[in-house]
Amino acid sequence: MKSKAYFIAAAITAPLLFSLSLAAQTTTKSSSASPATSASPNKPVNRPIPFHGMVSAVDQKNKTFTISGKEATRVFKVTDKTSIMKGAGTGTMKDIADNEEVSGAYWKKPDGTLEAKFVKLGPMEKKPATLAPKPSGSPHPTEAPKP
Numbered sequence: 001m002k003s004k005a006y007f008i009a010a011a012i013t014a015p016l017l018f019s020l021s022l023a024a025q026t027t028t029k030s031s032s033a034s035p036a037t038s039a040s041p042n043k044p045v046n047r048p049i050p051f052h053g054m055v056s057a058v059d060q061k062n063k064t065f066t067i068s069g070k071e072a073t074r075v076f077k078v079t080d081k082t083s084i085m086k087g088a089g090t091g092t093m094k095d096i097a098d099n100e101e102v103s104g105a106y107w108k109k110p111d112g113t114l115e116a117k118f119v120k121l122g123p124m125e126k127k128p129a130t131l132a133p134k135p136s137g138s139p140h141p142t143e144a145p146k147p
């Protein structure tokens with residue numbers, strides 16, 4: 001009887017151990033073998049990084065503007081590919097001014113420069129809060145009306 005209990009315990013434990021070791025091998029291989037998903041310091045990021053803040057300095061000659069933050073100061077380069085929006089219309093580098101609120105997105109280049117993809121001048125638009133649907137006055141279709 002004891003040997004039967006040991007056999008059942010071994011039969012249950014063996015597949016669990018096998019699956020855990022297989023999962024560990026699969027995780028290790030997939031995380032180290034896929035260079036496309038890991039960020040390389042020599043490769044630009046595929047997605048632009050968002051930013052928001054107040055402009056602390058503008059250099060019209062070099063086409064850059066600076067945002068001073070709590071932790072770091074960032075200098076963004078404006079290129080011919082950068083889209084600048086002022087209100088509902090388009091803007092130019094000349095529209096960017098000190099003490100103006102800006103938001104947008106940028107790419108971090110391999111040399112460390114921050115290239116602005118798009119810049120929105122002015123305060124960020126506040127999204128209207130979505131309201132929960134109101135309960136209707138009529139009873140639920142499965143409920144019988146109360147007398």
